[in-house]
Amino acid sequence: MTAALSMQGVCKQYEDFRLQDIDLTLPTGQIMGLVGVNGAGKSTLLRLLMGLVRADRGEVEVFGQRLPEAQVAVKRDIGYASDDMRLYPGQTLRWHMDFIRGIYPGWDEAYAQDLVKRFDLKPQQKLGGTSHGQRVKALLLLMLARHPRLLLLDEPTTGLDPVARGEVLEALGYVLRDEERSVLFSSHNTADIEQLADSITFLHAGRIVASEDKETFLDRWRRVVCQGEPGDALRALPGLHSLRHSAPIVELKTGAYNDSLAATLATLGLMVTSVEPMSLEDIFVTTVRGGGKA
Structure with missing residues (x-):
């Protein structure tokens, strides 16, 4: 067609x-x-x-x-x-x-x-x-x-x-x-x-x-809140668009969420405390602030 x-x-x-x-x-x-x-x-x-x-x-x-x-x-x-x-x-x-x-x-x-x-x-x-x-x-x-x-x-x-x-x-x-x-x-x-x-x-x-x-x-974007100390390896996480650290809380926004993310973060010393869906507005603002790559 x-x-x-x-x-x-x-x-x-x-x-x-x-x-x-x-x-x-x-x-x-x-x-x-x-x-x-x-x-x-x-x-x-x-x-x-x-x-x-x-x-x-x-x-x-x-x-x-x-x-x-x-x-x-x-x-x-x-x-x-x-x-x-x-x-x-x-x-x-x-x-x-x-x-x-x-x-x-x-x-x-x-x-x-x-x-x-x-x-x-x-x-x-x-x-x-x-x-x-x-x-x-x-x-x-x-x-x-x-x-x-x-x-x-x-x-x-x-x-x-x-x-x-x-x-x-x-x-x-x-x-x-x-x-x-x-x-x-x-x-x-x-x-x-x-x-x-x-x-x-x-x-x-x-x-x-x-x-x-x-x-x-919408399904692949999530706001993930963790506890722990972020290391340099975290910034290389695929799909990571935003990282905020206010000890001991770490907030991630990712455009590549999957069920194995918690295990991956655990290997980096972070314990996931909550995973939340993101609105389209939040995704768009995050994308623009991150340099326009979604």
């Missing part, structure tokens, strides 16, 4: 930033979370996938068609939403729905009406008088109702208050599971990614430092 998107050896150079050596594949029907701090290159990567900019080197394909050459044909199958996209404040949601329907022949009015109810929107209300959360949901409706095969979501929950963010994520999660769509969800908010994604990709300083199935990725 053709992948929803593929990037091989992609580089893009700007005056003060470089996206470099990007190898990324999103299987059809999967939701991938793209995690990175502001300035990591997430938006540049998505613009390459939209055909808005041309890679300096490498190949970019969406559904087997190369970009930017095939961008006109490919964009019929792409839905894009970003936190900085703007709707016309003086027009109603109904006006926007009719506008999009006139452009995309695949517009599904029955599905749009279902989303209006699901998102609790008022089609006759001018968007200038709605909250930021309602405008985000309106933007998602306009994108989803034309049934794009690939969704590119660039920080869609940025700026939302906790209640609105929860509503958008709940609605988005329900819709994404309702139909089989391929999704690349970009965010610096790891909680959003952890809630929605099937796989995780970490982008740091223009490079991919990890890309893996979410459950497998």
Whole structure:
């Protein structure tokens, strides 16, 4: 089966930033979370996938068609939403729905009406008088109702208050599971990614430092607390990303946890007192502080 998107050896150079050596594949029907701090290159990567900019080197394909050459044909199958996209404040949601329907022949009015109810929107209300959360949901409706095969979501929950963010994520999660769509969800908010994604990709300083199935990725990371005195050999432990010592407590964070780790640490003079799973946020911060290697 053709992948929803593929990037091989992609580089893009700007005056003060470089996206470099990007190898990324999103299987059809999967939701991938793209995690990175502001300035990591997430938006540049998505613009390459939209055909808005041309890679300096490498190949970019969406559904087997190369970009930017095939961008006109490919964009019929792409839905894009970003936190900085703007709707016309003086027009109603109904006006926007009719506008999009006139452009995309695949517009599904029955599905749009279902989303209006699901998102609790008022089609006759001018968007200038709605909250930021309602405008985000309106933007998602306009994108989803034309049934794009690939969704590119660039920080869609940025700026939302906790209640609105929860509503958008709940609605988005329900819709994404309702139909089989391929999704690349970009965010610096790891909680959003952890809630929605099937796989995780970490982008740091223009490079991919990890890309893996979410459950497998989370399963191999642990915070391990020990008692003892750490020796020099401990720092060579495979997968070690963080080491803190406050006698007699030693805290390790590892990305290569397995059931034999306690025995290995015992040979180094350390007794394990607790092993805890790590959140995606903790893993990401640990990775970035450790130099961007996961």
